[in-house]
Each structure stands twice: as structure tokens, then as C-alpha cells.
Amino acid sequence: MATVNMLFRGKFALITKLIVLSGISAILVLLIESALAKKEYTIALFLAASLAALCYTYLSARTVPMKFFLPGLLLLFAFVVAPIVYTVVMSNYNYKTGNIISKQEAITQIKGLGVEPDANGTTFDIVVGKTSTGEYAILASDSPNHVYFVSTATKKTDLLPSQVTLNADGVATAAPNFTVVPEAQLAGNEDYAKINFAYADKYFVSVQGLNVGAVFRQSLKYNPASDTVVNLIDGKIYKDNGRGNYANVNDSADILQPGWRATNWFANYGKLFSDPLVRGPLFRVFIWTVAFAFLTVLSSFAFGLLLALTLNKPMRGRRFYRGVLVLPYAIPSVMSILIWGGMFDTEFGAINHLLGTHIAWFQNASFARTAVILVNLWLAFPYFYLISSGALQAIPSELLEAAAIDGANPRQIFKKITLPLLMQILTPLLIASFAFNFNNFNLIFLLTGGGPKDLLGGQIAGATDILISYTYQIAFGSNTQDLGLASSISVIIFFIIAGISLYGLRKSKVLETFG
């Protein structure tokens, strides 16, 4: 008792607490610094708030219950609440290929891209240096034509070949009033490369490498006051279209790249119901998702229960059978799915070989769906076998004996007593399993990839695509990624799953214990 007291009270406990808290605080400070360096201010703020909350909670005697809750609450917020909030926020953004970066970054990019070379694509060999006034300058050489000049941001001075020192390739390396800056020195600060060195008329020389300069002129100019971009060559004006792009005021289809992620309040949700290309497959995918989850739970539960009932009676080798039946559960599902994928291969698969058939399992919608259900049955039945076995053993044997004495036959006992009692225990687990399979991405992605689909017929969702794999396909499955649209589908899936889970919790009356 004295040892226990020493561990949780007194100087030793206080010092231990301080050391642990210091270590955690140090890590949090480190993460805050890292987040600030990466300009992730929200994350930095959350980490700072966590640090303050941890210190206050564990150094104060006023918040004893929080000492137990706080770590869980912080992790819950960081890894559950924050991603949900982020997804909801992103579902209201035009966030897709071409609209990924921020508006400020997009403006910088547009300005950088808004230059065009002269008609000849003129380039020069250059040496970077400084003038006698300390201004950055380039010494440019067009060796074949024996053209040499020194140029600063404001002035170009032509030089005769006799005025410069040439290397073996005919490139000027020294000139009057020009001091070469060593390349090693240039590597530390590339400010010089941002200068447009004077050339002729509207053209300037831009640094395109340590020794190369190219002639350009500005073609796009951003006007911050009116938030517009003007094409200096043809006079077109591009205005923020409110959807993350600068668009030509006279032709909305003419937009500048890149765009930025911009809010499009509920437009992604609207697209789910208004765009026939998305709406059609979405409804079909939803139906299949429900069917897949339902059939998986039903078949796995039925098979697991059957095995549990069979092995619930004493028999020789029961332990062995029980051990073997749990094996599929012990093998990583990724491995099992890939092995099953190989077994279903049309040309070389073991299943066609055994059946003596040549079925294209993954090229035909019905066969592919059958394969998906079969593989999931293999993966899921051990779980249902285990929980059914446990539940069966929890049913008082007196009930079954009394029913038998009253003349009930085994079928009646199962139907009227065993099954109702089992369902009372297992219903929440069945609902949880349904919810899990509603989002069973691994199986679909690894086994069929969502296919087959009639791409030539314009299908964008495959026959075995479930909502989550369809979402993945929209977000990452092609060269054009639509993360905003995918987020909106994710939010809908979240509400469906949340509804199912709440129903399950209510059914199991778990929450009542808190009352």
C-alpha cells in the first residue's frame, strides 16, 4: 500500500508527472514550430490549445475528471471530428484538378506563366554579375553572331567583341564595369533571377539557368485593384468568375490556368442530383451498396451461425475444427483478397480450372458480384461464427431443457427460443457489420477495382462499385480528380452510416446505461 501511495502521491509522483508532461509538451512545441513553419496555422492553434489544456489539467487539482477524459477528447477531435469537419467544408468547394492551389498562389502562377518568348525564341549565354554601382547585371553573349551586351533592370549597354574577354566557346566572361558574381555565391540567393533585364522595347531577358537567358515580353498583367488579369497582347480582360478561375469577360469558357479552390456553396451536392452523368450511376451504386452489405451480412451470419450450432454440440475434434474455422480471420484480408483475385482469374485461375469452365469472373457484372459476395463470405463468416458461438453459450440451458420437456422439437426450440434470444444479443453487431460493409473499400478495390464497367458505353461506375469505391474513383481514379464532389458523396455516406450506427446503438440500449 505504501508503495502504491508513493507511486501516485508525493514527490516521486510529482517529479514523474513533470518529466512526462515536459516530454509531451516538448513534442507539442516541436509540432507547433513545424506547423507554423509550414503555415498550417489551424493545426498550430489546435496544438497550442492542446498544450495549454494539458498543462492546466494536469497541474491543477480542480479538474480531476478531465485528467481521464482529456487525452481521449483531444485524439477524438484530431482524428474524428476534424476530418469530418474538413470533409464537410471541402464538399462546398470547387476543389479539383486545375483548382487545387490558393488564389494567391494561382495569381503568382498566372503572372509567371504570363510571358511569351520573342518570335525567334532568342536565348543568350549569360554570366551574372554586378555593375560598379552594385546593381545586378548580366553579361550576355550571342556567340555565333558576335553580339554582346551588359544589361541591368533598367539599361542595356551593347559591347563590341573587343571590349569583352571571351572563353574558348566565344562566350563573354568579363567586361568593363562588370564584376562577375561567383556561381557558388549565386546559389545562396536567387533574387537576381527575379529581375527582368532590359533588352529592347517591351522585351526583356529572363534568367533561365545559371548560364542561360531568354528573351520574353509580358503577356498577362494582374491588376490588384480590380482583381482582373489583362492580356497585354490582345486586350482581353479576365475576371474572377466566382468559381475559382479568371474567365474572359466576353467568353466564359475562356479561362486562365491554373485556377484556385473556391467556395461553390452546395453546388457539389446539387451536381449529385442534377448531373445525369453522376446521378445515374450514383443511384445504381447506392442500390448495389445496400444489396452488397445486406447479402454479405445475411450470408456470413447464416453460415457462421450454422457452424456455431454444429460445433455447439460435443463431438470429436471440435477444438481442431474451431481453430481451423478461425483461420480465415487470422490471415490479413489484403492477402486473402489478392489470392482470391488470382483464383478467379479467367485464364489461369484455380476456380475455372476446378470447375472446368472458362468464366470471365471479373468481366461479367453478375459473375463479378457473385465473386465479391463469395469472397466476403469467406472473410466474414469466422467473425459471425465466433460471436454466434459466444452468444449460444450465453443462452441458459435451462430454457432449452424446459422447452424440450414441454414437448418442443429441435426446430421449434431453435425458432422460438434460440434464434430470438440470439437476435436480441447479436442485432447491434449485425447492424455494425452492415455499416462496416457499406464502406468495405478494400474488398472492392483489391478484388474487382469496382469493375466491370462498359466504358465504351459511357459508364463511369462499375458493376461492383459501392459508394465508397465510386467516391474514390471520382476523387483519385482518373487523371481529373474532383475532390469537392467526392467530399460531398463522403458526407452523404457519413450521414447514412451515422444513421445506421445510431439505430444500432439505440437498439442495443448501450446509451441507456449512461442515464
Add this chain to the structure above:
Amino acid sequence: MNRRILGLLGLLTSAALVTSLAVVPGAQAAGGTIVVWADETRGPNLQKVMDAKSDWVPGYTIKIVTYSSFDALKAAFDKATGTTGPDVVVAANDWVPTAAKSGKLAPVTLTGSQKAQFNPTQFFDLSYQGKLYGVPVDINNVAMIYNTALVKTAPKKFGDMVDFYKANKSADGLKAGLCIAGGGMSWGAHSVFSALGADAYYMAGGRPNYHKFFNSATFASNVKTYLLGPDGKSNGFFPATDTGCKDNFLAGKVPFAVIGNWEWKDYVAKGFDMNLMPVPSVNAGQNGAMFGSVSGALLTSFADTHGVATGAKSLLTNFFASTAGQVAYQKFEGRPPAAKGAQADASVSAGQKGFGTAASLSGIPQIGAFLNSNAGGASYWDSAPAYWTAVLVNGKNPVVEAKKLAAIWRKNMLVGKSDL
């Protein structure tokens, strides 16, 4: 809060600050460090070159970051930001349109002499809306190899291969006549599409020809003649998937295979001669066109944020696009180099040269603006394998499916034109 708490807080804050300062590395990587991202094969090989010679760009340090796979590299680059991204990424050319569109790449300007190092069509692969975003590093292409133990003379026409398969199927226990071992049923199989009359697009004078598209009736007729039996089902000559192709070819169960230039060493190791050739067309003297694409070293827009854009541009020209750089790199990587000077170098192997020759005999540039577009309902990459599945596996009408395919490719090209 009493004094004791305040004291403890002070102590704790000091301890935390001291510890974090001891652990935190210098705020940012030192200026002048160019970060290059590459996949699991290119990364280590680039590192070997850099270990041997590190001063490709005077004053700059070059740091190679290797990803565990090409997909991991792609996933990381998709998530890259100004603070986490690379300055140069060694990537597939089809990354260019989407990455440039999203503002992740920065344009590069080459001098006339630097451009002259490459075949002009190679720049198509790395351009978006008229701007070049990187330099060609190595050539990715396929070529057809035939098993000389089974086939004594090189086929002159597509029909020669089909006839050989039909005549020897039973005797030699052949599992297929021609299969795709490298590049998959879209990229790798383009030469078969082309040999049968369906090119993804046609070139004229080094530019895409926007007025010529494949004739779906002719293509479907050739598919019927050479790939289908009298019952309208696959005759077994050309499987709809690439599964098992390489193993079956190496086992002598498939006489002809389309292989990728990145895996030729495997075939040499199994004792095969590099008797490489294009896939012969249905007409004698013509060949199916294969994609002769390039991998590129791409300049990212992050390089400017990191203050090393000029150094990164110099790395592209001094190392990645130079003869000396490509020779040094391909010594380890073993792919056909893209630069003409490097291709002619004595150190380039027979396999590398064989693929280069096949590409020059019959190659078209891989133009991502057309191939990645899904304006027609599906991209080339998705629609091409879908055709083989529809016709060879699901037994759909080759004429109807060919019409759909032609419509998709036509629209993709015409819409993708604006991205070139």
C-alpha cells in the same frame, strides 16, 4: 492559480522549450539545395550518379528523395505543397497536363542547341498549352520480340503471325499467338490497335493531324478476320489481358510478345536474343505504331518558392538533358536515353539500341492532352482495354464497339487540342 502552480508552469515551459530547441532541426534546409523526387528504381540510380559526381550545378547541393514505388511518388506529388514539394520530379510524361493545369509545374526554356539534342516530337509529351515543363530523360517504348525457337523467320504481316499460331497451336501447346507483356492493354497494345488500323491519332509533318481519324469499319473488319473465330468469339490468338503473358512467352507457350524496354534484361537473362521489331501491320511493309514516349525531369513551381528555381533549371540542362548526364545515368538505369548524343554513345547496350531502332521505325509521340482527356466519355487509357474486353471476352459486336471507340478517341483529340 497559486504560486506553486505558476512555479511549476514556469519550470515546465522552460523544460519544454529547452528540449524542443535541442530537437528541432535548423528551420529550413540550407539554401542552394535542389530536391529531386524519383521512384524506387530511378531514385537509387540517380543517387549513384550523384555520389560519383555531385557538381552538376556549381554551388548547389542535390538531394535525391526516393519513393517506394511509382504510385507512391505520384500520390506524394499529388499532395505536394510549396513547403513539402520537390524542385524537380522525375515523372511520367502524362503527369504534365494535369500537374501544369493545377499549377504544380513551372515552364522551362531551352536554347536552340539544347533543343537540337532531342527529337522535336519528344517535347509534345512534356508540354501543356504551348509551354515546356521539363526535359526528356529516357525513352519508354515497347517492341515485339519473337521466340526464335518457335518462329524461324520474322513475320512480314500481321496475318503471318495468326497463321503461325493456328498451324502450331496444338503441336506446340500454344496458349496464345501474340500477347502484351509490357505496358498493359492500352499503352503497350497501341501497336496492335495500329497494326489492325486503329491509331489513337495520326501525325503529319511532326504535328497532330486533326483531320484524320481511324476508320472503324476497316478496323472492325481486321479484328473479325484476325482475332475472332467464325463463331464471333476470340480465336485465342490475342488475349484481352496481359496476365501471364511474360511467363508464358518465357516458357515458350506464346511465340510473339510485346515487351517494354525497362524489362529487356529479364529476357536476355532467360537466353532470348533481342530480335526486336515493330508489330507488323495487316499490310506488308507497314508496321503498327507504338508510343515512343519519354520520361521527363519536370521543373516544379515549388522550386521558385524554395529559392532554387535557377539552380533547378540548370540541373535540368546540365545533367538531365545533357549527353554526359544521360550516359552516366543510363549506365545504371539501362533504358534508352532520350538525347541523341547519349543514344550514340558506345556505352549504350544492344537492348537499349534495339528499342531505339524499333521506335524510330514505327513510333508516335505520346500526347497526354489527347490520351488523358475523357471528353469523349473515357480516356484512351480506359477505353482501349475496354474494347478488347468487350469484343474478345464479352463477345460484343466488334463493329458497334469500334464505332464507339472511334467516337471517343476523336472527341478526346479534338477537345484535347486546346491543351497542346
